[in-house]
Amino acid sequence: MIDDHTADPRVDLLLEQILNSGESPEEACHSCPELLPKVREGLQQLRQLDEQVSGLFPASDEGGCEPPKSVPAELPVVPGYEVLGILAMAGWESFIAPDTCGSTARWP
Numbered sequence: 837m838i839d840d841h842t843a844d845p846r847v848d849l850l851l852e853q854i855l856n857s858g859e860s861p862e863e864a865c866h867s868c869p870e871l872l873p874k875v876r877e878g879l880q881q882l883r884q885l886d887e888q889v890s891g892l893f894p895a896s897d898e899g900g901c902e903p904p905k906s907v908p909a910e911l912p913v914v915p916g917y918e919v920l921g922i923l924a925m926a927g928w929e930s931f932i933a934p935d936t937c938g939s940t941a942r943w944p
Contacts, residue, residue: 850864851879
């Protein structure tokens with residue numbers, strides 16, 4: 837995670853621990869206080885990266901289309917196929933699984 841290639845591998849483990857648990861760097865480094873400066877540095881780098889990524893990819897709840905509220909009660913009829921079920925719903929479309937291998941149909 838840290839740009840320093842000579843970093844102690846424990847720093848990455850501690851950063852992951854902090855991100856998963858919400859612990860402070862001081863709490864995570866209580867058994868190895870010598871790593872605290874590197875952990876703080878790595879955490880700062882991760883926060884900067886997070887800000888950069890958030891700037892490039894804003895949260896999806898900032899407008900746009902709403903997904904369908906529920907799955908259709910009946911499966912669609914596609915001539916020449918037996919529809920087995922819905923694989924996924926994306927936006928306003930559902931992707932279904934026909935019984936023919938390698939074929940995928942799209943149902944609005």
